[in-house]
Amino acid sequence: MGEFEQLYRELILDHYKSPRNHGLLDPADASAEGQNPLCGDEIAVTVRLGADDRIEEVGFDGRGCAISQAATSMLTDLVKGKTAQEVAEMPKDDLLDELGIPLTPVRLKCAILGLGVLKLALHKARGTPLPEEWGTSARDLVLE
Amino acid sequence: MSREYDADVAVTAKTTLDAQRLRADFPIFEQTFHGKPLAFLDSAASSQKPRQMLEAMTHFYETSYANVHRGVYQLAERATEALELSREKVRALLNAPSAREVIFVRNATEGINLVAYAWGLSNLGPGDLVVVTELEHHSNFVPWQYIAHRTGAGFRMIPLDDHGQLRLDELDSIAREGNVKVVATGVVSNSLGTMNPVDRLAAWAHEHGAIMVADGAQSAPHMKMDVQALGCDFVAISAHKMCGPSGVGALWGKAELLERMEPFLTGGHMIRSVGVDDSTWGELPHKFEAGTAPMAEAVGFGAAIDYLTEIGFDAIERYEHELAAYALDKLAELPWVTSYGPPADRRAGIVSFNVDGVHPHDVAQVLDFEGIAIRAGHHCCQPLMRKLGVAATNRASFYLYTIPDEIDRLVDGLHKVRKAFG
Numbered sequence: 001m002g003e004f005e006q007l008y009r010e011l012i013l014d015h016y017k018s019p020r021n022h023g024l025l026d027p028a029d030a031s032a033e034g035q036n037p038l039c040g041d042e043i044a045v046t047v048r049l050g051a052d053d054r055i056e057e058v059g060f061d062g063r064g065c066a067i068s069q070a071a072t073s074m075l076t077d078l079v080k081g082k083t084a085q086e087v088a089e090m091p092k093d094d095l096l097d098e099l100g101i102p103l104t105p106v107r108l109k110c111a112i113l114g115l116g117v118l119k120l121a122l123h124k125a126r127g128t129p130l131p132e133e134w135g136t137s138a139r140d141l142v143l144e
Numbered sequence: 145m146s147r148e149y150d151a152d153v154a155v156t157a158k159t160t161l162d163a164q165r166l167r168a169d170f171p172i173f174e175q176t177f178h179g180k181p182l183a184f185l186d187s188a189a190s191s192q193k194p195r196q197m198l199e200a201m202t203h204f205y206e207t208s209y210a211n212v213h214r215g216v217y218q219l220a221e222r223a224t225e226a227l228e229l230s231r232e233k234v235r236a237l238l239n240a241p242s243a244r245e246v247i248f249v250r251n252a253t254e255g256i257n258l259v260a261y262a263w264g265l266s267n268l269g270p271g272d273l274v275v276v277t278e279l280e281h282h283s284n285f286v287p288w289q290y291i292a293h294r295t296g297a298g299f300r301m302i303p304l305d306d307h308g309q310l311r312l313d314e315l316d317s318i319a320r321e322g323n324v325k326v327v328a329t330g331v332v333s334n335s336l337g338t339m340n341p342v343d344r345l346a347a348w349a350h351e352h353g354a355i356m357v358a359d360g361a362q363s364a365p366h367m368k369m370d371v372q373a374l375g376c377d378f379v380a381i382s383a384h385k386m387c388g389p390s391g392v393g394a395l396w397g398k399a400e401l402l403e404r405m406e407p408f409l410t411g412g413h414m415i416r417s418v419g420v421d422d423s424t425w426g427e428l429p430h431k432f433e434a435g436t437a438p439m440a441e442a443v444g445f446g447a448a449i450d451y452l453t454e455i456g457f458d459a460i461e462r463y464e465h466e467l468a469a470y471a472l473d474k475l476a477e478l479p480w481v482t483s484y485g486p487p488a489d490r491r492a493g494i495v496s497f498n499v500d501g502v503h504p505h506d507v508a509q510v511l512d513f514e515g516i517a518i519r520a521g522h523h524c525c526q527p528l529m530r531k532l533g534v535a536a537t538n539r540a541s542f543y544l545y546t547i548p549d550e551i552d553r554l555v556d557g558l559h560k561v562r563k564a565f566g
Contacts, residue, residue, distance in 0.1 A: 003513045007509065064503055
């Protein structure tokens with residue numbers, strides 16, 4: 001089952017079965033939740049920020065496929081110590097490189113859901129920019 | 145292939161279809177996916193296409209193509225005849241009283257929007273109620289919710305019981321909340337396969353002076369439909385789910401209602417006369433068919449109806465029940481699989497299920513590696529998913545070309561899923 005092992009490589013299954021930074025922080029300096037309307041994957045992210053709006057702690061909760069949950073788990077490790085602005089500007093490829101698996105367009109949405117929710121949380125709390133490709137309707141929704 | 149299954153089939157040999165033979169009509173099965181033959185268990189989303197239908201469309205383009213209802217030349221007449229012959233085939237399929245009540249639309253969704261806009265905007269207001277079901281596909285839910293909001297009408301859902309069947313005992317309390325003006329339901333649920341009691345809902349609707357709108361997209365492919373016996377006022381269907389092409393469907397409506405309605409889309413072909421100050425509308429069905437029709441698609445739709453009629457809807461329905469029963473039995477042997485919906489004898493060829501602790505996306509992905517295509521998601525039924533308490537399910541759906549071997553492969557695949565994620 002070569003294709004299976006390519007997609008669900010050991011690291012992915014490990015993060016899926018034992019997610020890092022799992023559980024929401026309370027209190028938190030920034031928080032947001034989001035879902036993938038195509039498949040109903042849900043992710044909530046909470047963040048504690050230190051000096052210079054640097055991410056000190058991050059916690060997430062969610063339910064969804066192995067790719068979405070593992071990617072968010074890996075993301076939480078990746079962003080610790082980065083500033084809100086650095087995360088806002090972080091290209092999705094940084095996370096995808098970390099994942100290191102072939103993704104179809106549908107599964108790509110699963111993989112970057114957590115990153116989008118994190119960017120949204122920081123935007124709400126610190127006004128950092130949202131990705132251009134989200135378009136104006138998503139931005140309006142976010143600003144409510 | 146299972147022997148028990150064959151024995152069941154043999155009892156009803158006279159009207160049973162030969163799925164193995166019919167598969168040869170479908171070119172899609174000549175390919176492999178991930179090196180394996182295709183087990184296509186997603187027909188409820190859209191069906192595969194028989195060569196006979198594809199050839200009818202090609203033949204139309206090669207020999208009879210011109211814009212319809214326009215030219216006086218022979219070729220245009222030929223095209224018009226082909227389109228109108230298809231309209232007559234849809235009429236016969238639905239046992240509609242008249243072909244002028246059959247409107248070609250893009251799909252069932254567009255047909256329902258036509259009714260919601262053209263009837264709803266002029267007939268709904270504060271104090272009125274639009275009633276849908278908790279099982280409803282978004283196609284027969286969102287248009288009504290939207291038009292209710294626009295007109296100030298109330299919007300209510302008939303809830304489900306634990307078997308995925310409508311709670312008709314709730315109807316009286318719904319009726320006490322306002323003037324019931326629209327009752328909208330699918331004939332068969334696309335998620336659970338539940339067959340709804342449309343005739344009883346129609347009787348209730350008419351008692352309250354409401355119109356009855358049925359989404360037939362999931363039933364027309366699988367069973368004989370009779371709009372007069374169902375007692376509906378409008379029925380919408382999609383060709384693509386019943387061996388026809390994408391891009392065409394039909395709305396049937398009672399002429400007396402259609403005639404009193406405002407148009408939905410306006411433009412060419414649907415007018416009687418156009419002036420600077422005002423325009424008047426053409427006769428049925430043209431009043432609701434603005435612009436150039438999906439002509440070749442309609443011809444393909446007609447050929448698909450011929451194909452299904454030749455096999456026989458009774459045989460198709462019975463065969464799908466057998467497949468559903470077979471699949472439910474097989475899934476019941478897996479204690480780590482939960483299936484949803486009513487018993488096999490009260491459902492169409494649709495089985496929704498979850499594998500304990502494994503998200504449907506991951507299930508579908510692993511099955512794909514085995515050449516098995518199923519649907520994973522909310523199936524355009526988010527209210528129903530909330531009721532079931534799940535974000536999504538896996539759905540295997542069957543059609544006349546499904547063979548029991550594909551269900552066996554599904555079960556084998558689920559063991560692999562279990563092994564990988566369990």
